[in-house]
Amino acid sequence: MLDTIFWLLNFPASNGYAMVFIAAFGSTGLAMLAFGGARGGRSRLQSLREQEGLAAPTASACPAVLTRTRQIVFRIVFAVVLVSGAVGLLALIGVPVTNAYIHANGVETTGTMDSGDWVTFTTEDGAEYTLANDFFTPSVYPDAHASVGWDDAPVTVRYLPGHPQAFVIDSTPASGD
Numbered sequence: 001m002l003d004t005i006f007w008l009l010n011f012p013a014s015n016g017y018a019m020v021f022i023a024a025f026g027s028t029g030l031a032m033l034a035f036g037g038a039r040g041g042r043s044r045l046q047s048l049r050e051q052e053g054l055a056a057p058t059a060s061a062c063p064a065v066l067t068r069t070r071q072i073v074f075r076i077v078f079a080v081v082l083v084s085g086a087v088g089l090l091a092l093i094g095v096p097v098t099n100a101y102i103h104a105n106g107v108e109t110t111g112t113m114d115s116g117d118w119v120t121f122t123t124e125d126g127a128e129y130t131l132a133n134d135f136f137t138p139s140v141y142p143d144a145h146a147s148v149g150w151d152d153a154p155v156t157v158r159y160l161p162g163h164p165q166a167f168v169i170d171s172t173p174a175s176g177d
Contacts, residue, residue, distance in 0.1 A: 002101075003105070003160045003161070003162050003163060003166075004162070004163065006098050006101045006102065006160065007160055007162075007163035007165065007166040009087055009097060009098050010098040010102070010163075010165070010166040011084075012083075012085070012087040012091070013087050013088065013097040013098045013099075013137065014091070014098075014132075014134055014137055014139055015088065015134060015137065016087075016088035016089065016091035016092040016134070016136055016137035017088070017092060017134070018088070019084045019085055019087065019088025019089075020085055020088045020089050020092060022081065022084070022085065023081050023082060023084060023085020023086075023088065026081050027082055027085070030074055030077055030078040030081055033070070033071075033074040033078075034071055034075040034078045035071075035075070088137075091137040092136060092137060094144055096144065098166065099139065099140075099142075099144070099168045100141065100142075102141070102159070102167065102168045103141045103142065103158050105160065106158030106160055106161075106166075106167070106168065107123070107124060107158065107159055107160075107161050108156060108157070108158050109121050109122060109123065109124075109156075109157050109158075109159070110155070110156060110157070111154070111155050111156075111157040111169075112153065112154060112155065113148065113153055113155055113169075114130075117135070118130055118131065119131055119132075119139070119157060119167065119169060121157040121164075121167070123159065123164050124161070127164070129159075129164050129165070129167075131165060133169070138169075139168045139169055140168065140171050141168040141169070141170070141171060142172060143171040143172075144171075146171035148169050148171060155169050155170070156169070156170035157169055157170070158170055
């Protein structure tokens with residue numbers, strides 16, 4: 001269960017730059033949908049129509065139960081977007097939000113890097129993964145600023161056994177170094 005939680009948190013952490021922008025711009029509209037909208041069964045649009053003397057729609061476009069359900073759903077989505085933005089921001093400023101857990105609990109394997117942007121490794125069950133290593137939030141731990149393999153150089157990769165998409169590149173020197 002804990003592996004799954006860190007796997008889910010790893011997506012916004014490994015895509016920090018995008019998550020910060022999505023949270024910054026998307027949360028405004030989501031907040032309006034979650035906390036604004038219909039008050040007491042009447043929307044702002046209905047109030048404006050009444051003030052201007054325009055005809056109101058004949059049937060209720062959205063019953064109160066559906067309005068409340070929509071607000072609850074958008075509040076959940078709003079919370080998820082804000083948490084993702086916070087995790088992404090922490091990853092952007094160098095906080096190892098998920099990397100420490102993956103490093104401590106991950107399965108070790110050898111992989112290769114392609115220009116520092118992609119990591120290719122094979123899991124215990126023989127599946128090969130080629131995953132992005134974002135420039136702004138690199139998956140390197142414990143030294144996030146370490147320069148690791150370029151152009152097919154071998155690197156040590158640690159991944160969560162049930163979720164290989166959650167990985168870190170181990171920056172600790174090999175025991176023979």
